[in-house]
Amino acid sequence: MTNKWNEKTCPLCKEGVLHTGTKAVTQSYKGHRYLSEARGAFCDHCEDGFLEYDEAEEIAWLTFRDRIDAEDASELVRIRKKLKLTQLEAARLAGGGKNAFSRYERGQAKPVAAVLNLFRLLDKHPDLIKELTV
Numbered sequence: 001m002t003n004k005w006n007e008k009t010c011p012l013c014k015e016g017v018l019h020t021g022t023k024a025v026t027q028s029y030k031g032h033r034y035l036s037e038a039r040g041a042f043c044d045h046c047e048d049g050f051l052e053y054d055e056a057e058e059i060a061w062l063t064f065r066d067r068i069d070a071e072d073a074s075e076l077v078r079i080r081k082k083l084k085l086t087q088l089e090a091a092r093l094a095g096g097g098k099n100a101f102s103r104y105e106r107g108q109a110k111p112v113a114a115v116l117n118l119f120r121l122l123d124k125h126p127d128l129i130k131e132l133t134v
């Protein structure tokens with residue numbers, strides 16, 4: 001509980017006083033912003049503080065991340081099909097083993113940022129595929 005911190009001197013800056021309350025928190029995942037309201041005790045001087053663990057909020061955050069990963073996976077499927085590549089050919093381009101792409105598309109593995117970036121570039125400039133060895 002963060003109530004024990006209420007009206008105590010902030011141990012982080014040693015100048016302010018902590019007050020229990022809520023604070024808008026922005027987190028980001030792969031460039032997507034996630035806004036939430038965090039409960040805790042916050043300093044009136046340094047604005048740092050102690051967050052209260054909220055299981056429902058934690059689950060909402062993990063669900064948000066899963067949704068973005070699922071969007072990445074379906075985006076890779078769409079771009080691969082647009083480029084008329086098989087999963088094996090796409091895996092040769094991306095590296096990571098011959099099954100890598102089918103694992104990305106099924107959500108069993110997360111592609112590194114370079115893979116997503118490569119396919120997004122090819123989505124906008126499909127003619128560049130000629131420059132690559134498939």
Ligand SMILES: [Zn+2]
Nearest residue numbers: 010013043046
């Ligand atoms: Zn402080």
